[in-house]
Amino acid sequence: MNFEPSRNTAYEDTVHCAGERVDGHRKGTAVKPRLVTLALATAALTAGLIVSAPASAVAATGETDQLPITGASSYLAAQISNGVISDYGLTLDTVMALDAMGVAGDVADSGLESVDQQPLNAADPWGVAKLIIAHIARGDEPSAAAVQLLTEATQSNGEIIGDKDTQTNFGQALGVIALNRLAATKPGNAQLATEAEAATSYLISLQCTNAPDSADNGGFTLHGGCDVEDPSVDPDSTGIVAQALLGVPDSAPSNTARTATTARSAGELAVKYLLNHRATNGGQNSRFAKVNANTTALAAGAYALADEKTALTTSHNYLRSLQYTCADSASLRSQLGAIAYRDKEESNLQVNPERADQLRRSTAQAAFALTGASYATYTRPATVNPDPVPVQCAAAPDNTDNTDNTDNTGAIVGGVIGGLVLLIAVVFAVAGPQLTQMGIIRL
Numbered sequence: 084m085n086f087e088p089s090r091n092t093a094y095e096d097t098v099h100c101a102g103e104r105v106d107g108h109r110k111g112t113a114v115k116p117r118l119v120t121l122a123l124a125t126a127a128l129t130a131g132l133i134v135s136a137p138a139s140a141v142a143a144t145g146e147t148d149q150l151p152i153t154g155a156s157s158y159l160a161a162q163i164s165n166g167v168i169s170d171y172g173l174t175l176d177t178v179m180a181l182d183a184m185g186v187a188g189d190v191a192d193s194g195l196e197s198v199d200q201q202p203l204n205a206a207d208p209w210g211v212a213k214l215i216i217a218h219i220a221r222g223d224e225p226s227a228a229a230v231q232l233l234t235e236a237t238q239s240n241g242e243i244i245g246d247k248d249t250q251t252n253f254g255q256a257l258g259v260i261a262l263n264r265l266a267a268t269k270p271g272n273a274q275l276a277t278e279a280e281a282a283t284s285y286l287i288s289l290q291c292t293n294a295p296d297s298a299d300n301g302g303f304t305l306h307g308g309c310d311v312e313d314p315s316v317d318p319d320s321t322g323i324v325a326q327a328l329l330g331v332p333d334s335a336p337s338n339t340a341r342t343a344t345t346a347r348s349a350g351e352l353a354v355k356y357l358l359n360h361r362a363t364n365g366g367q368n369s370r371f372a373k374v375n376a377n378t379t380a381l382a383a384g385a386y387a388l389a390d391e392k393t394a395l396t397t398s399h400n401y402l403r404s405l406q407y408t409c410a411d412s413a414s415l416r417s418q419l420g421a422i423a424y425r426d427k428e429e430s431n432l433q434v435n436p437e438r439a440d441q442l443r444r445s446t447a448q449a450a451f452a453l454t455g456a457s458y459a460t461y462t463r464p465a466t467v468n469p470d471p472v473p474v475q476c477a478a479a480p481d482n483t484d485n486t487d488n489t490d491n492t493g494a495i496v497g498g499v500i501g502g503l504v505l506l507i508a509v510v511f512a513v514a515g516p517q518l519t520q521m522g523i524i525r526l
Contacts, residue, residue: 150406150408150409150420150474151472152184152453153184153186154406154419154472154474155180155184155421155422155446155450155453156184156187156471156472157187157420157473157474158418158419158420158421158446159187159447159450160181160187160190160471162443163178163191163193163194164190167439171201171210173440174194174198175195175198175213176448176451177191177447178191178195178217179217179458179461180446180447180448180450180451181471182217182220182221182463182467183450183451183454183456183461184450185463185464185467186471187468187470189470195218198214203228203229203232206246206249207246207249208232208243208244208245208254208258209250209254209255209257209258210254211233212233212243212257212258212261212262213257215229215230215261215264216260216261216264219261219268220461220462220463221463222462233258234262237262237278240285241278241281241282241285242282242285243258251320252307252320253320253323253324255286255324256320256323256326256327257323257327257458258282259279259282259327259328259331260330260458262275262278262279262283263279263283263459264459265279267332283327283331283346284345286327287346289304289309290302290303290309290324291303291316291356292352298356298359298360299316299356300352300355300356301321301352301355301356302316302320302321303320303321303324303353305320316356317370317371318357318360318369318378319369319378321382321385322357322367322378322381322382323381323384324350324353325350325354325357325385325388325389326384326388326458327350327459328346328349328353329346329385329389330388330457330460331343331346331459350385350388354386354391357385357394358391358394361394362374362401364401364404365397365398365401366398366401367379367381367382367383372425374401374425375445376405376422376445376446376448376449377444377445377448377449379398380398380402380445380448380449381448381452382398383395383398383399383402383452383453384451384456384459387455387456387457388460398452399453402452402453405422405426405427405445405449406420406421406422406449407419407422407427409474409476414434415428418430418432418442419474419476420474421442421446422442422445422449422450423445424438424441424444424445430442
């Protein structure tokens with residue numbers, strides 16, 4: 084299996100992207116019952132005309148370019164339910180995102196169960212670490228086989244060994260998170276405490292620290308140790324490593340207390356690296372893939388743990404700017420709630436269907452980050468909405484046939500005029516005699 088890729092908040096059960104309420108009463112005005120009835124009839128007539136207008140005439144009314152964080156849940160849940168996810172690493176990313184949001188619990192359960200049913204791969208202990216994290220975040224007991232595989236892969240020097248061709252610092256960080264979270268749940272287990280400490284210390288040893296004036300200082304490479312002249316210092320690796328180091332529990336067993344202090348210092352230095360590689364639009368600048376949602380999401384988790392509020396806010400704003408919302412064109416609304424990798428049009432599946440897998444991955448990690456969570460500390464809420472959050476929008480804009488729209492608009496204007504003429508006639512027929520007696524009008 085290839086598995087590689089808190090604060091929990093209660094959210095709304097339903098998202099409405101459009102809709103407004105108008106109160107037509109004026110204060111201090113007495114309205115006769117018969118005139119109230121007439122006004123209501125008029126309002127109903129007018130409302131009917133507006134609803135039947137072309138979408139292009141009303142598309143912008145009441146719409147927003149921002150959804151609640153849980154707006155991504157319907158899209159993510161559908162990816163599991165429809166069986167389109169091709170690997171279990173992405174399945175776990177999706178489960179983690181839904182768990183952090185506290186929604187679509189039934190789908191998340193089925194996704195995690197599908198991963199549990201697969202045989203564990205000794206060549207991929209880092210993927211097994213991600214599986215362990217997902218279970219611990221739910222308050223579950225990870226399988227003994229999974230724990231044994233991870234601990235046996237952890238060497239005496241702390242390096243987590245698997246397939247050398249896929250070994251990365253990203254994977255080592257996942258192992259550190261899993262081991263520290265395991266040790267925290269089993270404070271009497273000396274072996275887990277020792278291995279968590281060793282794995283954490285090994286990860287710290289890989290940090291770039293020998294050139295304080297370098298822009299790469301505090302960062303981590305894709306693989307192994309650091310040479311500050313090596314252009315492989317990587318914001319993605321640094322983001323997940325910073326989460327792993329800052330997430331080492333302060334209440335760790337006594338023999339790891341020293342490591343917890345050292346880990347926080349190293350994690351804070353990694354965050355400084357991330358802060359130095361932010362883009363002006365609030366996203367995180369990846370040396371290899373430009374500014375993108377995944378790199379930004381990983382950094383956001385580190386900013387949350389480091390209490391870097393400004394950086395966290397700008398990261399979230401960048402991620403929200405990539406989410407498909409009710410304000411987008413009709414072709415983009417088909418991906419409503421998803422979060423693009425770098426650009427909404429680039430990830431438009433109606434134009435670039437080959438980007439579907441990339442869109443699933445960016446949405447899973449970005450949605451997780453938008454909850455303010457980190458992989459090192461998040462937990463699934465005690466109460467979870469079993470269903471995803473539905474998203475409702477006004478009619479999508481349709482400007483494909485201007486001639487038809489013009490004709491429809493003319494018909495509607497004629498209908499409005501006709502309706503007003505009818506209304507005037509009704510007013511005179513119903514209220515004319517009363518108004519004449521009151522001296523308001525003269526016939």
